[in-house]
Amino acid sequence: MSAYERIADLSVTIESIERRRYVGETTSGFERTTTEFRLAGDGVVGRGEDVTYETADHDALVGTDPIDLEGEWTIAELSTHLDGIDLFSAKPPEKETFRKYRRWAVESAALDLALRQRDESLGGLLGIESAPVRFVVSTRLGEPPTTDRVEELLALDADLEFKLDPTPDWPEEAFVTLRETGAVRILDLKGWYEGTDVDVEADPELYRDVFAAFPSAIVEDAAFTPETRPLAEPQADRLSFDYPIDGVESLRSLPVEPGWCNVKPSRFGTLESLFETIQYCQENGIRLYGGGQFELASGRTAIQTLASLFYPDAPNDVAPRPFNDPEASPPYPTSPLTPDRDGDAVGLEF
Numbered sequence: 320m321s322a323y324e325r326i327a328d329l330s331v332t333i334e335s336i337e338r339r340r341y342v343g344e345t346t347s348g349f350e351r352t353t354t355e356f357r358l359a360g361d362g363v364v365g366r367g368e369d370v371t372y373e374t375a376d377h378d379a380l381v382g383t384d385p386i387d388l389e390g391e392w393t394i395a396e397l398s399t400h401l402d403g404i405d406l407f408s409a410k411p412p413e414k415e416t417f418r419k420y421r422r423w424a425v426e427s428a429a430l431d432l433a434l435r436q437r438d439e440s441l442g443g444l445l446g447i448e449s450a451p452v453r454f455v456v457s458t459r460l461g462e463p464p465t466t467d468r469v470e471e472l473l474a475l476d477a478d479l480e481f482k483l484d485p486t487p488d489w490p491e492e493a494f495v496t497l498r499e500t501g502a503v504r505i506l507d508l509k510g511w512y513e514g515t516d517v518d519v520e521a522d523p524e525l526y527r528d529v530f531a532a533f534p535s536a537i538v539e540d541a542a543f544t545p546e547t548r549p550l551a552e553p554q555a556d557r558l559s560f561d562y563p564i565d566g567v568e569s570l571r572s573l574p575v576e577p578g579w580c581n582v583k584p585s586r587f588g589t590l591e592s593l594f595e596t597i598q599y600c601q602e603n604g605i606r607l608y609g610g611g612q613f614e615l616a617s618g619r620t621a622i623q624t625l626a627s628l629f630y631p632d633a634p635n636d637v638a639p640r641p642f643n644d645p646e647a648s649p650p651y652p653t654s655p656l657t658p659d660r661d662g663d664a665v666g667l668e669f
Contacts, residue, residue: 326594331393331394332360336389338354341353347459354368394429423584452655453654454637481505489528511542521541580600609625620667
């Protein structure tokens with residue numbers, strides 16, 4: 320049986336639904352808002368985090384009644400039922416992609432609850448032993464770009480690894496300093512983003528510099544334009560994609576067969592799409608690593624759990640919350656993150 324087939328027939332009893340809002344500052348200079356969906360039944364609670372980026376979409380939930388999901392379901396039945404429910408009934412989302420973010424919150428909360436009602440972990444259900452999770456720290460160089468934060472973190476922990484977002488205004492000395500650290504594992508060109516605060520133009524000079532300066536690093540979300548295609552296409556084995564990936568078909572439609580895929584569960588919306596995509600990548604030689612979206616609550620634990628089961632040794636962008644919290648101070652957690660070895664973890668926790 321596939322991973323999803325094992326999950327699909329899980330029974331879950333939902334007696335009530337609540338929501339909790341979280342707000343926190345980030346090291347990327349913006350205030351993050353998320354909403355955690357809490358499904359309760361049989362004396363336990365399952366949690367799933369809606370990582371929709373626009374605060375207005377979370378504001379629209381205030382004062383509205385929770386969706387009606389009370390009853391006994393299988394995970395597959397509940398997912399089918401959700402196909403007919405508008406999770407943004409108060410007002411349409413700022414971006415259509417956010418519908419999948421909220422769908423993931425509800426479905427992951429249901430899975431978490433189903434596992435807790437069985438007093439079982441996801442790894443236990445799937446017959447996969449959780450493993451320590453290697454993580455990278457995702458950070459930006461700021462404006463004007465400076466390597467100060469990377470150097471400060473390495474001074475505290477020389478074994479840290481990084482995921483960085485190159486931009487055309489990176490000075491030559493930044494490339495030199497970062498290359499010499501030997502700690503950069505992923506470079507996110509953000510070439511597929513549109514209409515966001517983090518869009519980066521497809522600059523062939525930037526692409527040329529990134530590929531040359533970091534010859535063994537993963538390069539994420541390179542755009543394919545007439546100018547960048549000749550640079551990116553020969554690098555397919557170390558290319559990865561994140562923003563456009565929301566299921567198997569999106570992988571098949573890429574301009575190249577990539578060597579890597581960044582798994583951000585909320586982009587998939589449903590548990591079925593997530594686990595089908597993981598299986599597709601495993602069967603087609605596409606290596607995996609996990610990605611985060613500034614989760615403030617249970618969502619962070621969920622992505623760490625998935626990493627511990629399916630791609631623990633990859634450069635996972637699932638660093639613990641203190642690395643994204645400007646108010647946090649050393650000492651910081653070290654990589655790899657160690658799972659619960661006492662056998663007490665249940666639900667989407669390891």
